[in-house]
Amino acid sequence: MKAVLWDLDGTLVDSEPAHALAFDASLAELGLTVPPDFHDRLLGASEDRVHEALIAETSVSMDRAAWRSVKWRHYRKAADQIRRLSQADLLVPLASAGLGLAVVSNSTRAEVDHNLDLADLARLFPVTVSRDDVRHGKPDPEGYLLAARRLGVSPTDCVVVEDSPTGAGAGLSAGMTTIFCPQVPTLVPPAGALVAGPGDLSGLFERLGLLPAMPRGGMLRNDKNPPPAIK
Missing domain, CATH: 1.10.150 (DNA polymerase; domain 1)
Incomplete structure (x- = not known):
């Protein structure tokens, strides 16, 4: 990926x-x-x-x-009333691991830019796609396919993270590995989507090979920052 x-x-x-x-x-x-x-x-x-x-x-x-x-x-x-969610904490580790990042939203361009600025996330996304940038919004896959083209990657090399069945359906229609991570637990995931709670995303990213494994204590394991020796 x-x-x-x-x-x-x-x-x-x-x-x-x-x-x-x-x-x-x-x-x-x-x-x-x-x-x-x-x-x-x-x-x-x-x-x-x-x-x-x-x-x-x-x-x-x-x-x-x-x-x-x-x-x-x-x-x-x-x-x-707008708050940054804990999932956003995974953006820096993903970027550090060399993954391309993009936002694909059904919101207007003004709302996308407004929310990213408020949450101090705009700097992390080289590509953002709003409803104003496409002819068809989600559940149509157009937005996700456009983001992949702008990042220069194949749809099959992309992972989508969505909180609604509408958005997850768009990711699946784009031929992308799609993670359904709802804030409302009663929502029904579309067939074919991986399902993760907000606190389970990092573990699922590890299993997909997007992030290095997390040792006990929560520090990312890598060559430059090995876990401390046990005395």
């Missing part, structure tokens, strides 16, 4: 509270109501799918650009 391609929201940063607050505030501003499970049903969905579902549910007359403007304004106000 030569590269690890990451979803962003729910995988590297916990932005769902910010998205939920922005979504609810946008609905309140527009005087709209949706079923209680509307947001959960669209977990991992791109902006265009959310907009289409909103139109179908409420019959509101509002184009996608207008919806984006309202949601983005409220999302920026909720920025203090």
Whole structure:
């Protein structure tokens, strides 16, 4: 394997509270109501799918650009709700091991850049693909295939890490080894995906040969930093 391609929201940063607050505030501003499970049903969905579902549910007359403007304004106000997840701690060891890194997100370019900057992760990703960079969002594989091309690697040499069935489906359709790492444990993984809890990713990366084995004590084992001798 030569590269690890990451979803962003729910995988590297916990932005769902910010998205939920922005979504609810946008609905309140527009005087709209949706079923209680509307947001959960669209977990991992791109902006265009959310907009289409909103139109179908409420019959509101509002184009996608207008919806984006309202949601983005409220999302920026909720920025203090965004948190970096523990999985992000694996990025530096992966880069040090020579793996290419990319973000592939169903979020807009503005949201991707905003979240990476807030989490101080932008410097670690030479390639980022947002929904604005592709014709089709996840579950279409276009974003992951584009990231592989930009990194100069074959799809079969890529590992995808995703927290939603929608995103994991995109990784599998791209022909990539796909790890389903949900923050919501009740989500059903798509067939063919490897499954790992947030705390299990490092062990799975070791088994896939992406990281050196971890000795007791948690230090990465390598030639320059051998484990201390037992006295």
